[in-house]
Amino acid sequence: MTTVTQTAVPIEEVPGIEEATAAITQECMQKNSYPMWKVNDKISKLVPNPKALPTAWRWEEMKKLMLDSAQYVPEEQAERRALMLVNPGFGEVKGPSPYTTDTIYAGFQLVMPGETAPAHRHIAFAVRFIQESDKGFTSVAGQKIYLEHGDLVLTPSWQWHYHGNDGPTPTFWVDCLDIPLHVYARTNFLEPYPTAKVPDLVTDDSPFHFPWKTTQQALDAQDSPRAVYHYLSNGSPFSRTIAAQAERIKQGHTARLPRETCSFIYVVRKGSGYTKIDAPTGQKTIEWKEKDVFVVPSWSWVTHTADDAGDAYLFALTDRSLSDNLGLARVDYSAP
Numbered sequence: 001m002t003t004v005t006q007t008a009v010p011i012e013e014v015p016g017i018e019e020a021t022a023a024i025t026q027e028c029m030q031k032n033s034y035p036m037w038k039v040n041d042k043i044s045k046l047v048p049n050p051k052a053l054p055t056a057w058r059w060e061e062m063k064k065l066m067l068d069s070a071q072y073v074p075e076e077q078a079e080r081r082a083l084m085l086v087n088p089g090f091g092e093v094k095g096p097s098p099y100t101t102d103t104i105y106a107g108f109q110l111v112m113p114g115e116t117a118p119a120h121r122h123i124a125f126a127v128r129f130i131q132e133s134d135k136g137f138t139s140v141a142g143q144k145i146y147l148e149h150g151d152l153v154l155t156p157s158w159q160w161h162y163h164g165n166d167g168p169t170p171t172f173w174v175d176c177l178d179i180p181l182h183v184y185a186r187t188n189f190l191e192p193y194p195t196a197k198v199p200d201l202v203t204d205d206s207p208f209h210f211p212w213k214t215t216q217q218a219l220d221a222q223d224s225p226r227a228v229y230h231y232l233s234n235g236s237p238f239s240r241t242i243a244a245q246a247e248r249i250k251q252g253h254t255a256r257l258p259r260e261t262c263s264f265i266y267v268v269r270k271g272s273g274y275t276k277i278d279a280p281t282g283q284k285t286i287e288w289k290e291k292d293v294f295v296v297p298s299w300s301w302v303t304h305t306a307d308d309a310g311d312a313y314l315f316a317l318t319d320r321s322l323s324d325n326l327g328l329a330r331v332d333y334s335a336p
Contacts, residue, residue, distance in 0.1 A: 021035070021038075025038065047280060047299060048261055048280060048298050048299040048330075049280055050089075050101070050102045050263065050279070050280060050281060050297040050298045050299065051087075051089040051090055051099075051102055051281065052087045052089045052090075052099070052100070052101045052102050052263060052279075052281065052295060052297040052298075053087060053088055053089035053279070053281045053282060053284075053295075053297065054277040054279050054281070054282065054283075054284035054286065054294070054295060054296065054297060054300070055085075055087055055088060055089075055294065055295045056286045056288065056292060056293065056294040056295075057085055057108075057292065057293045057294070058292055059131070059289075059290070059291035059292050059293070062083060062108050062293075063108075063172065063291075065083060066081070066083060066108055066110040066170075066172065067110070067170065069081060069083070069110070070110055070112050070170070075112070075115045075116075080109065080117055081109065081110050081111070081117075082107040082108060082109040082110070082175060083107055083108045083109075084097065084098060084100075084105070084106075084107045085100045085105075085106045085107055085108070085265075085293060085295075086099065086100070087099050087100050087101065087295060089281055089297075098177075098179045098180060098183060099180050100176075100265055100295060101180075101263035101264075101265060101295055101297060101298070101319070102180065102263060102297070102298065103178065103180050103181060103241075103263060103319040103322060104176060104177070104178065104180065104242065104263065104265055104317060104318075104319055105175075105176065105177050105178075105179040105180060106174055106175060106176045106177075106265045106293065106317065107174070107175045108131075108172060108173075108174060108175075109128075109163075109172070109173055109174075109175050110170055110171070110172055111136055111163050111164060111165040111170070111171045112165060112170050112171075113165050113167060113168055113169065113170065114165065114166075115164065115165055116162060116163070116164045116196050116197060117162055117163040117164065118162055118192065118193070118196040118197075119139070119160055119161065119162035119192070119193035119195065119196060119197055119198045120160070120161070120162075120190050120191060120192045120193055121158050121159055121160045121161065121190065121191055121193070122157070122158070122188060122189065122190035122191075123157055123158060123182060123187055123188045123189060123190075124157065124177045124178055124179050124182055124188050125154075125155070125156060125157045125177065125178050125239045125240075125241055125242055126154070126155035126175060126176065126177045127152060127153070127154050127155070127175075127176045127177075127238075127239075127242060127244060127317060128152070128153050128155070128173045128174065128175055128176070129150075129151075129152055129173060129174045129176070129267050129315050129317070130147045130148060130149055130150060130151045130152075130153070130171075130172075130173045130212075131149065131172040131173055131174060131267075131291050132149060132169070132170065132171065132172045133146075133147045133148055133149060133151075133167070133171045133172070133173070134167035134168060134169050134171075135165065135166040135167030135168075136163075136164070136165045136166075136167060136171025136173075137163065137164055137165070137166065138153050138155070138161060138162075138163050138208075139161060139162050139163070139164070139197070139198055139200045140153070140154070140155055140156075140159055140160075140161045140206070140208045141159045141160060141161070141208070142160070142198060142199065142200045142201065143200060143201065143203045143206045143208065144200040144201065144202045144203065145202075145203060145206050145208065145209045146166075146202070147171070147173070147209075148211070148212065149212065149269075150211075150212025150215070150216075150269050150270075150313075150315070151209065151210065151211050151212050152209075152210040152212075152215075152231060152244060152315075153208055153209050153210070154207075154208040154209075154238055154239075155208070156208070156238075156239070160193055160198045161198075162193070162196065162197055162198060164197075174265075174267050174293060176242065176265060176317040177242075178239075178241040178242055178319075178322070181241060181322070207233060210231055212269070215229050215231075215246045216246075216248075216313065219246060219247075219248040219313065220248070222248075224250075225249065225250045225253040225255060226247060226248070226249055226250075226253070226255035226304070227247065227248040228245055228246070228247050229245060229246045229247075230243070230244075230245050231243070231244040231245065231246075237320075237321045237324075239321055240321055240322070240325050241319065241321055241322045241325075242317060242318070242319065242321055242322075243317075243318050243319070243320040243321040244315070244316065244317055244318070245315075245316050245318065246269070246313065246314065246315050246316070247304070247313070247314045247315075247316065248311055248312070248313050248314075249271075249273065249304050249305070249306040249311065249312045249314070250306060250311050251306055251307075251308060251309070251310050251311050251312075252306065252307070252308050253305070253306055254303055254304065254305040255303065255304045255305075256301075256302075256303045256335055257301075257302040257303070257304070258331050258332055258333045258335070259299050259300055259301050259302070259331070259332045260298065260299070260320070260323075260329070260330070260331050260332075261298050261299060261323050261328055261329055261330045261331075262298055262318050262319050262320040262322075262323045262329070263295070263296060263297050263298040263318065263319055264295070264296040264316045264317070264318045265293065265294075265295055265296075265316065265317045265318070266288075266293065266294050266295070266296065266314050266315070266316045267291070267292075267293050267314070267315045267316070267317075268288050268289060268290050268291060268292045268293075268312070268313075268314055268315075269290070269313040269314065269315050270290055270310075270311075270312065270313040271289075271290065271306055271307075271309065271310055271311060271312030271313055272287075272288065272289040272290070272306075272307050272309055272312065273287075273288060273304065273305045273306040273307045273312050274286060274287045274288065274305050274307075275288065275294065275296075275302060275303065275304050275305070276301075276302070276303045276305075277296055277297075277300050277301070277302055278300060278301040278302075278336070279296070279297040279299070279300040280297065280298075280299050280300070281297055298319075299332075301335060301336060
């Protein structure tokens with residue numbers, strides 16, 4: 001028996017292949033179809049392929065912008081006076097662009113003394129990290145919570161909430177919501193409350209409130225160059241889409257992290273230093289100091305370095321809950 005060996009001919013060398021493929025493509029498009037082999041390299045990558053770029057927002061600059069907005073945009077025209085942190089990896093800002101990472105939105109919000117941001121509820125899950133507050137508050141599910149710098153407060157999906165400021169100085173915080181997921185699924189909507197405020201009680205013990213002093217105590221109890229504290233509710237992440245953690249990098253130390261299939265929005269609680277980010281979308285070294293915000297895209301190699309001025313405390317919002325719950329979590333410890 002004679003064995004015939006056939007040599008595969010590169011498809012681009014097959015006579016008439018371009019014309020035939022073009023004809024098939026045209027006919028497919030008329031039938032609401034398309035050849036998958038022409039776009040497979042855009043769908044299946046060899047590594048995760050976020051659009052988000054390593055990006056930073058300087059607190060001094062953003063605070064000035066927020067105060068300027070309060071001067072020219074009155075309360076009644078700014079129910080939620082917030083500045084979105086728009087990642088440049090998603091193109092030019094031509095309108096609403098709620099992408100700080102591929103899956104998380106973040107923004108700075110300001111409430112001036114005596115103001116009230118009217119009550120409503122929405123599908124998106126929200127968390128808020130407090131930058132400055134002297135009697136600023138959030139009311140969630142009838143619980144009025146006064147907030148301090150470094151506190152974390154939750155607004156779970158579909159809970160009535162409003163914000164206000166009973167103090168003498170402006171209140172600032174970083175908002176973080178899973179809005180990009182709802183933009184994709186077209187599921188986010190809100191419902192206004194009949195009045196500006198919800199009847200509530202002042203509380204010092206709320207499941208929605210994580211005081212910074214508790215977080216710092218947990219970090220300082222760990223004797224290591226990098227300490228990590230995970231925010232949990234009853235032993236589990238507080239949301240199915242968003243998670244949060246705090247880190248302490250000891251003075252003069254560098255911490256090297258594995259790359260993961262989740263992204264991070266960092267807020268500097270205290271200290272100064274720099275972070276080297278090697279992301280699928282590019283490399284960048286970001287210098288930071290207190291209250292600055294910066295983004296680590298998914299699948300990035302990261303090193304944090306605290307300078308010699310003292311220990312650095314970092315707060316991070318992440319989509320790790322989403323990755324874990326959907327079975328998408330992958331971690332690579334083989335640092336380059």
